[in-house]
Amino acid sequence: MFVLSETPSIANHFIAELRDIDIQKDRMRFRRNMERLGEMLAYEVSKSLTYETAQIQTPLGVSETLLLEQQPVLGTILRAGLPMYQGFVNVFDRAESAFIGAYRGKPNDDYSFDIEMQYTAMPDLEGKVLILIDPMLATGKSVIRTLTSLRTFGKPASLHLVSAIATPEGVNYVQQYFPEAKFWIGALDESLNHKYYIVPGLGDAGDLAFGEKM
Ligand SMILES: O=P(O)(O)OC[C@H]1O[C@H](OP(=O)(O)OP(=O)(O)O)[C@H](O)[C@@H]1O
Ligand SMILES: O=c1cc[nH]c(=O)[nH]1
Numbered sequence: 786m787f788v789l790s791e792t793p794s795i796a797n798h799f800i801a802e803l804r805d806i807d808i809q810k811d812r813m814r815f816r817r818n819m820e821r822l823g824e825m826l827a828y829e830v831s832k833s834l835t836y837e838t839a840q841i842q843t844p845l846g847v848s849e850t851l852l853l854e855q856q857p858v859l860g861t862i863l864r865a866g867l868p869m870y871q872g873f874v875n876v877f878d879r880a881e882s883a884f885i886g887a888y889r890g891k892p893n894d895d896y897s898f899d900i901e902m903q904y905t906a907m908p909d910l911e912g913k914v915l916i917l918i919d920p921m922l923a924t925g926k927s928v929i930r931t932l933t934s935l936r937t938f939g940k941p942a943s944l945h946l947v948s949a950i951a952t953p954e955g956v957n958y959v960q961q962y963f964p965e966a967k968f969w970i971g972a973l974d975e976s977l978n979h980k981y982y983i984v985p986g987l988g989d990a991g992d993l994a995f996g997e998k999m
């Protein structure tokens with residue numbers, strides 16, 4: 786598991802601003818910080834991918850370099866995933882994209898919930914590098930529901946899960962079903978409250994980015 790905040794960097798500022806109860810009220814800045822954090826994590830993920838030699842013709846000669854063996858598929862879970870996904874597509878600008886409309890349904894009396902899922906727009910995943918972006922990995926239910934339903938689109942060669950903030954509980958839950966998944970996390974927080982929100986976390990990432998949904 787890669788945790789960006791374990792090595793102090795400017796990315797800590799982006800995460801701090803995402804969390805800051807005052808700064809996060811500026812919706813444009815919240816979305817921009819998710820995007821910038823996405824760009825930082827995209828760079829880190831890119832270092833783990835497979836490269837092959839390529840010759841580049843310059844005006845003065847030939848340069849030999851290493852380029853991606855294959856473009857990844859960038860998947861994201863609506864709504865909160867979109868700004869972080871934008872950061873990834875800024876970096877992996879030749880990648881195919883996948884969109885999943887999965888969300889935590891109306892909570893029961895004990896605040897437990899099921900995942901509702903309708904819309905999916907997926908390319909063929911067989912043999913691809915799949916990068917699934919969802920800023921909050923709380924219980925892990927959204928990610929599991931999503932990955933389970935993606936099985937009908939082919940088996941990816943590798944699976945990368947990207948979150949701005951995650952909990953050990955969410956990581957462990959996903960690892961039970963997808964032990965091959967690689968985790969790329971902005972910051973690892975310690976727990977969930979009784980409403981299954983991450984503590985200290987940042988609040989509701991979708992609402993902060995796009996307004997409270999009814
Ligand atoms: O790990 P989990 O317990 O499944 O929680 C994480 C999910 O909850 C939030 O989505 P939400 O259902 O609030 O929808 P939204 O993104 O539209 O706000 C968040 O964006 C994650 O997708
Ligand atoms: O803390 C959390 C947990 C789930 N979804 C969010 O948006 N925030």
Ligand SMILES: [Mg+2]
Pocket residue numbers: 865989990991992
């Ligand atoms: Mg939400």
